[in-house]
Amino acid sequence: MSRQNSGRGRGLLPLLAYFSVVFLGVALLLAWLFGRFDATMALANALSIISTLLAIIVTAVFGFFYAFGGTGKTRIWWIIAWVVAVVLIIVFYSLGL
Numbered sequence: 896m897s898r899q900n901s902g903r904g905r906g907l908l909p910l911l912a913y914f915s916v917v918f919l920g921v922a923l924l925l926a927w928l929f930g931r932f933d934a935t936m937a938l939a940n941a942l943s944i945i946s947t948l949l950a951i952i953v954t955a956v957f958g959f960f961y962a963f964g965g966t967g968k969t970r971i972w973w974i975i976a977w978v979v980a981v982v983l984i985i986v987f988y989s990l991g992l
Contacts, residue, residue, distance in 0.1 A: 911949050914946075918946035918949070925942070
């Protein structure tokens with residue numbers, strides 16, 4: 896008996912992407928349902944921050960593999976652009992901009 900989709904979509908990054916989407920969905924649902932209560936809004940904000948961080952991490956790692964997987968002279972420019980973008984994300988996210 897053969898298994899369909901064996902090995903596809905498995906691993907840490909797809910799992911983090913999945914949790915990022917789920918946390919964001921739950922945060923939006925909690926904010927919509929219980930927006931008047933401070934404790935629920937704090938939980939919704941925490942889930943939103945976690946999902947945003949997970950989304951940034953997953954996107955940065957996938958971008959890393961794309962940039963470092965290239966060949967030729969243009970590869971260095973993909974790597975430089977990736978490094979600059981990651982630094983900007985870290986700086987602006989930590990400053991709250």
